[in-house]
Amino acid sequence: MKDSPSAGTVPCGIDHRRPAPEAAGRMRIVHAANLQFDKDGAHLWNQDQKIHHGLVRLGHFVYPFSINDRARMLSPFGGKSLGKKPANRALIDTCRNVHPDLLVLGHAQYITAETLTEIRRILPDIRIGLWYVDPLWDEKATEHLRERLHVLDALFCSTGGALLEELARPNCPAAFIPTAVDLGIECHRAFETPEADYQHDFLFFGRDKGEPARRALLQELEHRLPDLKSGIYGCLDRPGIFGWEKEQIIRRSKLALNLSRRADVSLYSSSRIGELMGNGILTLTPRGAGLEELYGEDEIVYFEGTDELVDKIRHYATHPAERVAIARKGWERNHRDYSGTAVANFITALTTRDNAWKQVPWARHVYGL
Numbered sequence: 537m538k539d540s541p542s543a544g545t546v547p548c549g550i551d552h553r554r555p556a557p558e559a560a561g562r563m564r565i566v567h568a569a570n571l572q573f574d575k576d577g578a579h580l581w582n583q584d585q586k587i588h589h590g591l592v593r594l595g596h597f598v599y600p601f602s603i604n605d606r607a608r609m610l611s612p613f614g615g616k617s618l619g620k621k622p623a624n625r626a627l628i629d630t631c632r633n634v635h636p637d638l639l640v641l642g643h644a645q646y647i648t649a650e651t652l653t654e655i656r657r658i659l660p661d662i663r664i665g666l667w668y669v670d671p672l673w674d675e676k677a678t679e680h681l682r683e684r685l686h687v688l689d690a691l692f693c694s695t696g697g698a699l700l701e702e703l704a705r706p707n708c709p710a711a712f713i714p715t716a717v718d719l720g721i722e723c724h725r726a727f728e729t730p731e732a733d734y735q736h737d738f739l740f741f742g743r744d745k746g747e748p749a750r751r752a753l754l755q756e757l758e759h760r761l762p763d764l765k766s767g768i769y770g771c772l773d774r775p776g777i778f779g780w781e782k783e784q785i786i787r788r789s790k791l792a793l794n795l796s797r798r799a800d801v802s803l804y805s806s807s808r809i810g811e812l813m814g815n816g817i818l819t820l821t822p823r824g825a826g827l828e829e830l831y832g833e834d835e836i837v838y839f840e841g842t843d844e845l846v847d848k849i850r851h852y853a854t855h856p857a858e859r860v861a862i863a864r865k866g867w868e869r870n871h872r873d874y875s876g877t878a879v880a881n882f883i884t885a886l887t888t889r890d891n892a893w894k895q896v897p898w899a900r901h902v903y904g905l
Contacts, residue, residue: 563596563884566634568627569642571602577779583669583807584642586716590880591640599634601627603646616646624651631655631662640883641666645680652687665887667692667713671797671804672699690887696826696901697802704904711886711893712803712901714830715810716876722814724787727863736767736789737853739817741782741808744771750795753842760846764853786815790853793845794821802826803901814870818852818863820845830874830898835866873897 569584591598604616606626611619623646631639639655639662641647652664666688672678672695681691681703688708693700696712704710738761744751751771758766767789770776777785786792796806799822812819813836820837821827828838837852839845852859878896885893886902893899 563637564634565591565596565598565638565640565884566601566627566631566636567591567598567640567642568601568603568630568644568647569640570604571600573602573605574608580721580779583667583716586718586721586876587640587642587667587880587883588876589718589720590716590876590878591884593877594881594884596884599630599636601630603627603644607646620646624648627651628654628658632658635659636662638662638884638887639664640887643668643670649684649687652684656687663689663887665690665692665883667883669694669713669715669807671695671801672703673798673801690883692883692886694807695801695804699801700901701903706904709886709902709904711882711903712898713879713882714803714874714898715805715807716879717810717814717870717874718876719871722811722870724783725816725864725867726787726789727816727818727860727867729788731856734788734790735765735785737761737764737791738849739767739769739785739789739792740771740795741769741777741792742771742795742806743776747797753795753845756842757846757849761849764849783815786812786817789817790856790859791849792817792819794819796822796825799824803830810870810874813863813866816863816867818859819866820848820852831866831869834862835869837862 567588569588571584571588572582588598588600603623607616607619607623608614609619610622610626627647628651641664644666656662664687666684668681670677672693685691685703685705685708691703691708691710692713693710694713694715700710700712740754744754754768754771767785768774792812794806794809794812796804798804802825804825805821805827809819809821818837820839823838823840837848839848882893882896
């Protein structure tokens, strides 16, 4: 019979203790995230995949544990909720079998603190880090993070500032991470598309359900820019688009909007910023979140208010040389500094307390050390 999370003995009398490895060396890693196998490739661009690829490119052995997919597999009816407990037991068994040096969790709401405590009991020298790329201002949605801080060695979030700092603990520094890009996923260079091949002048991918301000903005843009070709997907009662088809739309468009739910939270942005800039499309984003620390004025286009946004869409849609120059620099910045490999290396280094984490451009946004 398999051990439960409350089992009190280490099986087979094996001593699972061993010295913690250096982050720069080869490690065994279990990456427990949501790889979304159930989407059949439609969400190939998610952060889980990019961080996973980065861990592999660093030379580590990385065993994938797709949390939600595993919960569905272990549920009697194929739903996630009834598969939660079996998925936790499966992660314990996975760590026992793989014997990782490092457990990296991504959006692991289903994995309990008790499970992580049991994994530490079996593998006393394991290091555990958790990354989370949804906003931190929703206290209910982030409650699971607070419940797990005492059993983590590091926490990584795509929000900075005070919201991040309040999560830091003596045992668990809290660190900002940028949106990761991957050359194998963001493989296009929209700035190289011939002018005659462009399908849209400006794009937006997202949803406006429960977002009346976003809906109103998109309607106003189309009203005030009737001579430009817009591509609005997932909003204004229009269907979304995913996978390969979405890539082709990005590749054949001039500009794209990076609209997040809030623009007044330190360093926070929707993860679409990496997907857009990583594919070489000129990206426009509102000021207010301090993204100027990540992207210069010559790498992305900032705007304040609808009037300025309308003016800048029209300007860059009709000035190809300026558009291409900024889009190219934004593409270069993302693939140089914010690759999945760079983000993964930062995660492994900080979690194992290797000073290599200090070398990244965003290193000052680490709290608790």
